[in-house]
Amino acid sequence: MNGEYDFWLLDLDGTLVDVEWSYTRDVFDRVGDRLGREFTDQEADIIWSGLSGSRDRQLEEWGIDPQEFWTAFHDEEDPLVRAEQTYLHEDAEFVAELEFPVGLVTHCQEFLCEPVLDHLDIHDWFDARLCCTEQTGWKPDPDPVQSVMDDLGVGHNGHRGVLAGDGACDVGAAWNAGLDAIHVERVGHERRGQCVLGDYRVQSFDELF
Template sequence: MALSDDYNYDFWLLDLDGTLIDVEWSYTREVFDAVGDRIGREFTDREATILWNGLTGSRDRQLREWGIEPTSFWAAFHAEEDPLVRAEQTFLHEDAAFVADLEVPVGLVTHCQQFLADPVLDSVGIRDWFDGIVCCTEETGWKPDPGPVEQAMREIDVAGNGHRGVLAGDGSNDVGAAWNAGLDAIHVERIGHDRRGRCVLGDYRVTSFDELQ
């Protein structure tokens, strides 16, 4: 896919879940059922969708609004996620294929933890798309904090050189992280603003990367 002149950046950063890949709903539902059993609190389909996709921004803030302590939730969540099962249930969005053809440095900045991201990247065959991969941690910070974005820029050797870059992602945290790091932001709306309950503004808003042609 040839990008239009508007998208001829010197480097690209991308989010992973919901942007390049997604998982089958049955997997998400099973994980939240198991997590609910662990913490003694059931999750509706809507609540599971909100947390899985980060529809309301900060997942920790959303958990607290529901009266759930985030540390306990994430401990249960990561205990229930099986990396190999998740990899088997993950699919690549067809319109994401353009990333393989980018002829500039490309980095990945994801909230997906490394023990999950590694088998997923291998399963869908996209690890070699990236010159650098950052899986956010407490040490790097979490989007919209610019910390992990700046780390990715260092890994792909574009930090501080004045090059024009962009971060593409499916959530408001991605847009915020891009702007906080001084980059342009592309919001990819996979969910739809009706289901999300809000519109996410970016420098560009698309429903598919095919629109970048």
């Protein structure tokens, strides 16, 4: 499969890396204190992992203002602590061996993403990176994907590419940008509550090679 594509794009959290549950639980405890609402383990898991699709829509269904939540959430996240509690999936190490342009398109905010890449020493895996914002758009919007493709120099010249991620938004972003999609299912269909379709559906990147 390595030779099927001219470039690769990848998501970060839940795809290449994950965070120890104790960190996630602690953050949601502190956010809950600020909002005056407790979050169960299941609710924290749903939001952290994006199990129900749109996190903002899920928050609204629970009667929580998304802007208020994310302000509290980002205030309570400690970039250095998060980086120390983040680990690399062993099967993700193939990215270092790719001989094609590689880009990162992540919803992880830059102030959190950069320390994680530094801590895991994987900065040099990527030839271009984009941390999505309101200005860039969010996956499944193709705009952030197209932006990274442009940075890689593969935006409009017929190159064949693939985007790999752990969420339905990653698959949607790939297809909306005219790319093939790899869905890597890290949490399992039962925990997610649905199956996510993709051009490739795997539990480990090892299955691709």
